[in-house]
Amino acid sequence: MDAERVRCRSALLVFWEQGYEDAGLATLTDAMGISTTSTYAAFGNKEELYSATKTAATMLTVQYAKARPGIKFNAVEPGTTATDMTAGFGIGRSPAESTRAVVRLATLDADGPTGTFSDENGPLPW
Template identity: 80%
Template sequence: MTIALITGANKGIGYETAKQLLALGHVVYLGARDIERGEKAAAELGARFVQLDVTDDASVTGALAAIGSAEGRLDVLVHNAGILANGAVDGPAALHAFDTNAVGIVRVTEAALPLLRESSNPNVVTISSSLGSFWAVTNPGRPESQMPLALYAASKAAATMLTVQYAKSQPGIRFNALEPGTTATDMTAAFGIGRAPEESARVVVRLATLDADGPTGTLQDENGTLPW
């Protein structure tokens, strides 16, 4: 039985990923900052709820301690929590974007590493973005080159680099970053674009269920590895 934790999972891609992993027989811990929304989502799915705010050290430590006490290990970690940061570009906004989209990955990963090391087949998936790819944003043929989301793009570049560096420093654990595809979520509602979250969640599940010989240290989309 595989034990999974998904951050920011009370809606969108995280929620659908939880739903699909549950359908495959995994035990899923649904992490959410808001207790009421998180408990409601977990109850709907049949998942287990943990209060987890990726910008709060005590919240992260408490969530992983609870999982460790109950399960003794963690097999799958999905870094899904994130913000679009499409407002003002200033110091406070930059700090908030990086704290959520990049530093949050460090907080959760560091707290999870002891549990991941107890797994016989550990996978970590970071929901990143091709907007954090230098190759994509400088390629006139790619839609990313026309999207001026400086703080989101920069923080997702950091998220991908953290994924690669963790893959190097933790060779016994697979770390992969994912461009999930343009998805209709709260984050993209203002743009009126994107496919159903369950379609993107299938890509997350593929990386979350890699075998021991699967890739590590990559940025991928549904078609394979992306340059960045």
């Protein structure tokens, strides 16, 4: 695995464990094993780094789907959800509403899609 993918995966784990707001730049750079200057040079800012980690996670979906055809792997865009991360903006629908797409993909039958990036209306173009 190349160094950039390893760094994105490391940052993804920090965001996953701590959430966007609580994931400090120092923690992210430590996890990635690079300096703050290198982080800014490679990703621009924390938001861009977060976007890169989301892209990496979505692309892993396709790789897992290809490697394990007997298991359904799908990435979900649940829509803007009212969470701790969006609270300051006063936007997003309830988590219960946003989970509909997640539940739909988690309960697919054997002939359902795999390797997709979907929202509540179905597969989205990559």
